[in-house]
Amino acid sequence: MKPEYICIGLPKAGTSWLYNVLKRHNDVYVPPVKEISYFSNKGFLYKKNIWAFFFHKDWYNVKKREYFKQFINSIKPYRNKNLSRKDQIWILKYCFLPQNDFWYRKLFSESKTKISIDISPVYSFLDEEEIESISKRFPKTSIILILRDPVERAWSHFKMDYLIGTNNKSESFSEDEIKAYYNRQPDNNKLISKWLKHYSSDRFKILQYEELQHNPESFYKSVCNIMQINPDGINRAYHDVINTISNKGHKLDIPDNHKRILIDIYGKNKE
Structure with missing residues (x-):
């Protein structure tokens, strides 16, 4: 497991x-x-919405925004591709799928x-x-x-x-x-x-x-x-x-x- x-x-x-x-x-x-x-x-699961993800200042959503920023930076033109395609997909799953x-x-x-x-x-x-x-x-x-x-x-x-x-x-x-x-x-x-x-x-x-x-x-x-x-x-x-x-x-x-x-x-x- x-x-x-x-x-x-x-x-x-x-x-x-x-x-x-x-x-x-x-x-x-x-x-x-x-x-x-x-x-x-578990204290943040009730905040599972886009507003909370982008604007709430609790540590959990702040951490998720940091990871999402890594994803955004990795797909910008002329940036170092520090994330593989698999890693990009992983971050999207982590940030937005039901937990x-x-x-x-x-x-x-x-x-x-x-x-x-x-x-x-x-x-x-x-x-x-x-x-x-x-x-x-x-x-x-x-x-x-x-x-x-x-x-x-x-x-x-x-x-x-x-x-x-x-x-x-x-x-x-x-x-x-x-x-x-x-x-x-x-x-x-x-x-x-x-x-x-x-x-x-x-x-x-x-x-x-x-x-x-x-x-x-x-x-x-x-x-x-x-x-x-x-x-x-x-x-x-x-x-x-x-x-x-x-x-x-x-x-x-x-x-x-x-x-x-x-x-x-x-x-x-x-x-």
């Missing part, structure tokens, strides 16, 4: 690297866009002879009811989770959401705002506990982001071992991508007030 694997994150824990590497593997199919986020979209489990499985229909994976780190925010539902609707799909030091990961996520590419300063946020943001982030222990209630250990595999940081080749082999694919399945011409960290964050030390809050929240539960 497609997909064979779902990577649920964590956010800011190497999922972009994973996508960029696996899309170059001969035995793996990943969609032409990284994050499908199907299981996190249900049949639709979701069809997004992987090109992978008949390949192992397929959905890499959507937003799934790490799913509640237990939805996790149970996924386990029943996709009983043969296995889960991959990439953990990262919770303090480092939460700060990296905060930078991405509020600081990088803006004029914001970390000190412009109140302590209550900072606490509220970090308290919404996944807790490693609670996250694992939720998923293991509905997935056996042979279908729920954990990787460590720190291994990717220090030894990408070793991390890559760990991924291949979990997915039962040949590490040599990547063409030598693309092999350098394994040692390239995607979306490398801007170097910005954790301010003291953030560090204090983060240690208070996560310090006793660090993985």
